[in-house]
Amino acid sequence: MEFELRDELDVGAQFVLWEHAVALLGHLMGINPFDEPNVAEAKAATTAVLAGSAHVPPAVADLDGVWPTYAGALAGPIVPTDLSGALAPLVTVLKPGDYLTVLAYVDEDWPALPTFRHALESVAGRLQIATCFEIGPRYLHSTGQLHKGGPDTGVFLLITTRTHADLPIPGQHFSLAELFRAQAEGDLVTLAGQGKRIMRLDLPGDDTGALQTLAEALVAALY
Known part of the structure; x- marks a missing residue:
């Protein structure tokens, strides 16, 4: 159209x-x-994360600074030994009729984003499934409701970074970067609570190399 x-x-x-x-x-x-009842649920979870009262699923390993977490209905290896092995449970759980959505809390101007989108195209072509790439937190008020309240056909990869550009928020006890991270973790808590299949990869920073390595590992996990 x-x-x-x-x-x-x-x-x-x-x-x-x-x-x-x-x-x-x-x-x-x-x-x-x-x-959008589940959008309100995610907001409440974000507030709980900021207050320190939410149970955020913990990482299970440290893979050269990348911290993998498995939550909801997605079970992973107790201690993965490399990044492609860490991503294997996410790929193998996908079946016909499912869709894979990447929820990326990163700078939308990252030079490596086209490389990562190309990796998703490889996943879609090999597994014959739909894939989506969402920049957080802006998806929360649109497709975020579908992810949590829609059919149980979604598989989610949440990407976060432990460093981000920061500014204070007047009148609040938390900064903009802390709010940004809390929104990601609030969505993780909510998706896991809904029993969705979700994995998180927490990157050490927003450098281009980290996302390129992740894209390569995602393709390697297909084979």
Whole structure:
């Protein structure tokens, strides 16, 4: 589907068009497209993480600074010995009709992101499944509800980093980087609580090499 826009005002017109379309389709299907109970659940989990009262599933190993975690319905090796081996349970659990979603709490301008998207294309082609790449935390209010409240066909790889650009938040006891990380961990807690198949890889930093290594390991886990 393609639309030809005459000027910048047509962008706003498209927003209005699709807002009405979603509401109308929701009425015809008998659903409320604005009902997002699991989004509220993830918000509550984020608050609990910031307060230190949430149980965030722990990492099971340190693979040259990359910390893997298995949660929800995804069981992994007790102590994986390398990154491709750590990713193997995520790949082998995928079956026809499933989809793999990467939830990446990283800078969307990372030079390695095209390489990682290419790795996902390899997964999709070899396993004949759908794959998605989401930049966090912006997906939480859209596909985040589908992930947690939709059919149990999703398999999730959460990518976080332990260093991130930071700024204080006036009037709060936590910083912007702490909030950013808490949103990722809140989603991990919520997805695990829903019994979803989820794995987390916590990277030491936001360097390009780390994500390229991860992309290579994901492809290697296919074989």
